[in-house]
Amino acid sequence: MSTLSSVAVFCGSRFGADPAYEAAAVEVGRTLAERGITLVYGGGRVGLMGAVADAAVAAGGEVVGVIPRSLDEREVAHAGLSELHVVETMHERKAIMAERAQAFLALPGGMGTLEEITEQWTWTQLGIHAKRSAFYDVGGFWQPLSALVYSMVRTGFLTAEHSGLVSFDQDLDALLGRLAEPLPAQTKDYDARP
Numbered sequence: 001m002s003t004l005s006s007v008a009v010f011c012g013s014r015f016g017a018d019p020a021y022e023a024a025a026v027e028v029g030r031t032l033a034e035r036g037i038t039l040v041y042g043g044g045r046v047g048l049m050g051a052v053a054d055a056a057v058a059a060g061g062e063v064v065g066v067i068p069r070s071l072d073e074r075e076v077a078h079a080g081l082s083e084l085h086v087v088e089t090m091h092e093r094k095a096i097m098a099e100r101a102q103a104f105l106a107l108p109g110g111m112g113t114l115e116e117i118t119e120q121w122t123w124t125q126l127g128i129h130a131k132r133s134a135f136y137d138v139g140g141f142w143q144p145l146s147a148l149v150y151s152m153v154r155t156g157f158l159t160a161e162h163s164g165l166v167s168f169d170q171d172l173d174a175l176l177g178r179l180a181e182p183l184p185a186q187t188k189d190y191d192a193r194p
Contacts, residue, residue, distance in 0.1 A: 004180045006038035006064075008101035010116040011048040012109035013074075021108045024138040024172075025051035028107060031172060033061025040101045042093070043067030043085070045078035048107055053078050066096045094119065103179035104133040108141040125162045130183045134167040134175045142168055 009032075015022050029052040032039050039056045042049050043065030056063045057080050064083045068090055077084060087093050098120060106117035121133040135142040146168045152158035167178045 004035075004037050004102055004176065006040055006100060006102045007032060007176075007179065008040040008097045008104045008120070009052055009107065010042070010104065010109060010113045011052060011107035012113060013042075013044055013047040013049050014110070015047050015051070016108050018139055020139050021048060021141070022051050024136060025107055026055040027172060028052050028105070028136065029055030029057075029061070030059045031176070032056055033059035035176075036061075037176075038062040038064060038082075038100075040064045040066070040097050042097075043077050043081070044071070045076050048109065050078065052107070053081065057081070064100055066093045066100075068093050098123065098129065098131075101131070103131050105175065105179065106133070106135045106142070108136075108138055114145075121166050124165050124183070132165060132167070132179045132181065132183065134169070134179050136172060136175060137168050137170045140170075 009028060011025060025048040029039060033056045039052065039061055041053060044050060044067060045053065053063050053065065063081045065078055065081045066085045066087060067077050068087055072086060077086065085096055087096065094116060104117055104120040106113055117133055120131065123129050124131055124133065137143065149158065149163050153160050153163050167175060169175045
């Protein structure tokens with residue numbers, strides 16, 4: 001098993017309805033900092049984004065934020081980070097986060113969170129990079145998506161091998177351990193019929 005040096009965390013710019021979501025964000029930020037793992041995230045100081053960053057900063061961690069100029073005012077860029085990159089587009093934001101992170105972790109969140117983590121999973125599947133993705137399944141939040149992934153495999157739209165590139169778990173230690181594991185050699189992900 002290799003050692004994680006950096007993890008991109010995708011999560012909500014809101015806190016959500018369950019206080020367990022904020023508690024999990026604090027746990028993630030603190031745990032990454034205590035393990036010497038750089039937190040790479042969306043750069044905001046609101047919602048779960050702010051909670052994970054605040055916890056990492058408070059624990060002495062390295063925190064890299066990347067925020068588009070258009071969201072700078074809405075998500076209110078965090079002023080206390082090790083690095084803050086203000087970029088022009090969401091594409092730049094995601095590209096920098098993908099470059100700076102060794103793996104990707106999603107906490108509860110909305111459509112942006114889902115889009116960001118599934119893009120990274122897709123990039124691994126396509127061989128654009130060789131990095132793992134995981135969903136921190138706080139209170140069963142990601143269970144509907146886990147069921148959908150199973151359905152994709154069952155119906156022939158996703159191979160079992162490619163479904164194994166992503167993990168769902170309610171245990172943060174287990175997820176971080178999984179994210180640190182090297183990826184197996186990839187096979188092509190298409191059904192080539194004559």
